[in-house]
Amino acid sequence: MSSVPDRLVPLSDGNSMPILGLGTYAMGPFVKGETVEAVKAAIEIGYRHFDGALVYGNEDEVGEGIRAKIADGTVKREDIFYTGKVWMTYLSPSLVRKALEKTLKTLQLDYVDLFIIHWPMGLKPREKLWIPKDASEKIVIEDVDFCESWLVMESCKDAGLVRSIGVSNFNHKQLETILKMPNLKYKPVCNQVECHPYLNQDKLLKYCQCNNIVLVGYSPLGTNSPNNVSRKSPILLNDPVLKKIGEKHRKTTAQVVLRYQVQRGVAVIPKSFNPGRMKQNREIFDFQLSDEEMEVINGLNKNIRYIDLKMLTDHPKYPFRDEY
Known part of the structure; x- marks a missing residue:
């Protein structure tokens, strides 16, 4: 097991989050048991923070992996930090708690550590959770008031079903809408967004x-997914500037990119089910980027968004029309 302790980020509600986690979204067709083994291996390597979602379709295996390592004494439940999400088809206030209860039942856990609104956009409830990849399948927009949904999130926290609550893919105006709610009891502890040197979200x-909200960066290494990368989009990990900085520190480009984020105070959740890469992604606490190197990496920003859900640009709450 890794001897490197997790760095914890304090949350505004008094809880804390490991600054480095493992994203559990699996590309392509599922291989039965793959996620279970990946989660078990990650815990052995030292991961304690797992980012999942009902829409990923593998929360059952994530839960099985976590429970297996609790059962064999490797970890206790309180050692694990699990993030779940309210998908767009569950954003209606009447469905938010049902989404959380479904996640808990699938994980077979009594609570989740963090539950977040996945996107500020609502879609009509449907049997198929995911959104279509083309226009051949109709998307039915539902203009949900996410402030009303937030009130349900607060009640879920009060009920002990979740320790902390937050949001994802919200722009600053949408965050401000929640923060200015007259009856706000708990503000979002985090905003999870795409964040990497080509989209530094400064x-x-x-x-x-x-506003004492932790930024959590998903896709911190960019993405090679053909579903998300156009032929014109450069691949982040091929950047020569990042490679040169990595050579100086005897680190991989991925390690440089992750180190850049944690030095900014951004929590990161890189995805990999490969034990070797999972181990490498944790080896970022034994070196420091200089102020000059941080400035150079900041200068790589191109405002390239790999994950933009362009099929929903007509939604009234589409978050990416604003600058930030």
Whole structure:
């Protein structure tokens, strides 16, 4: 097991989150048992933070992996930090708690550590959770008031079903809408967004830091997924500047990119089910990027968004029309 302790980020509600986690979204067709083994291996390597979602379709295996390592004494439940999400088809206030209860039943856990609104956009409830990849299948928009949904999130926290609550893919105006709710009891502890050197989210990060909201970066290594990368989009890990900085520190480009984020105070959840890469992604706490190197990496920003859900640009709450 890794001897490197997890760095914890304090949350505004008094809880804390490991700054480095493992994303559990699996590309392509599922191989039965693959996620179970990946989660078990990750816990052995030292991961304690797991980012999942009902829509990923593998929360049952994530839960099985976690429970297996609790059962064999490797970890206790309180050692694990699990994030679940309210999908767009569950964003109606009447369905939010049902979404959480479904996640808990699938995981076979009594509570989740963090539950977040996956997107500020609502879709009409449907049997198929995911959204279509083309226009051949009709998307039915539902203009949900996410502030009303937030009130249900607060009640779930009060009921002990979740320790902390937050949001994902919200722009600063949408965050401000929640923060200015007159009856707000708990503000979002985090905003999970795409964040990497080609989309450094500098303005959104500063806004969140001013409001004691942790920015959690998904796709921190960019993405090679053909579903998300156009032929014109450069591959982040091929960047020569990042490679040169990595050579100086005898680190991989991925390690440099992750180190850059944690030095900014951004929590990161890289995805990999490969034990070797999972181990490498944790080896980022034994070196430091200089102020000059941080400035150079900041300068790589191109505002490239690999995950933009363009099929929903007509939604009234589509978050990416604003600058940040």
